[in-house]
Amino acid sequence: MENITSTIQAVPLNHYILLSAIIFTIGVIGVLVRRNAIIIFMSVELMLNAVNLLLAAFSSYSGDASGQVFVFFIMALAAAEVAVGLAIIVMVYRNTSSIDINILNRLKW
Amino acid sequence: MSLFYVVAFLSIIFALLVIFTKNPVHSVLYLIATFFTFTIHYIILNAQFLAVVNFIVYMGAIMVLFLFVLMLMNLNTDTEPMKSTLLKVVGAIAGGCLLVTLIGSMKTLSTASTTAMDNTGIGLVENLGKVLFSDFLLPFELSSILLLAAMVGAVLLAKKENKTA
Numbered sequence: 001m002e003n004i005t006s007t008i009q010a011v012p013l014n015h016y017i018l019l020s021a022i023i024f025t026i027g028v029i030g031v032l033v034r035r036n037a038i039i040i041f042m043s044v045e046l047m048l049n050a051v052n053l054l055l056a057a058f059s060s061y062s063g064d065a066s067g068q069v070f071v072f073f074i075m076a077l078a079a080a081e082v083a084v085g086l087a088i089i090v091m092v093y094r095n096t097s098s099i100d101i102n103i104l105n106r107l108k109w
Numbered sequence: 110m111s112l113f114y115v116v117a118f119l120s121i122i123f124a125l126l127v128i129f130t131k132n133p134v135h136s137v138l139y140l141i142a143t144f145f146t147f148t149i150h151y152i153i154l155n156a157q158f159l160a161v162v163n164f165i166v167y168m169g170a171i172m173v174l175f176l177f178v179l180m181l182m183n184l185n186t187d188t189e190p191m192k193s194t195l196l197k198v199v200g201a202i203a204g205g206c207l208l209v210t211l212i213g214s215m216k217t218l219s220t221a222s223t224t225a226m227d228n229t230g231i232g233l234v235e236n237l238g239k240v241l242f243s244d245f246l247l248p249f250e251l252s253s254i255l256l257l258a259a260m261v262g263a264v265l266l267a268k269k270e271n272k273t274a
Binding site: 036038045065076077079083087088090091093094099 | 113114117120121124125127128133136137140143144147150151153154155156158159162163166167170171174175178179181182196197199200201203204205207208211212215231232236237240241244245248249252255256258259260262263264266267269
């Protein structure tokens, strides 16, 4: 336990912000460049996780437990979101027999 | 000290592999690896409750959901229609601009208290449970209603449509 604690003190908070920013950006790029609906969905999950990690890091560094409770709620929300989102993808696949998002471009307007 | 950097490097590599792998099944597996590195991050941060919850929810439930849907729809082929090269480059440039903006705003941020950890073990199950069931009791109960609604909604959406309707 002492080892873990000294590890945290050695890593500056800036590096956690940097890591979360990079992971979040990777998620955004994934949403922008892919056409497979499931991969886009996974990129959204990556973004959610980056935010979770940043909240947990802030919470640990400021010594306030509210941040970690908030991460817990975000995880519950993400589970619900994945269930509904994948159900929608299954329905789209059943109607169009494809999960290419370009087929859904009539939803735009 | 160096453990954080190794794990952070692995996180970034696996996250890049998630979005650049052709085969969706491989993509899901790299996503699981990314979640596992995040679990290690939580352990390094001494947030043990979050580490366990992350392990169970993401690497258990969400992985099973993704793999189940992929196998059910027989999508484990790499014949996905790709976007044009121009759109890919534009997307990558837009993402790079976002990253530069985030890092720039981080640099102007005054982060004086970077090592304020007196570490009283706030991430342990006992302390987090006390906070969760005293200050955050109502949101905790409301999230159960959210999960119930999501369950009913998912079943209703994925159900085969009635022919007569």
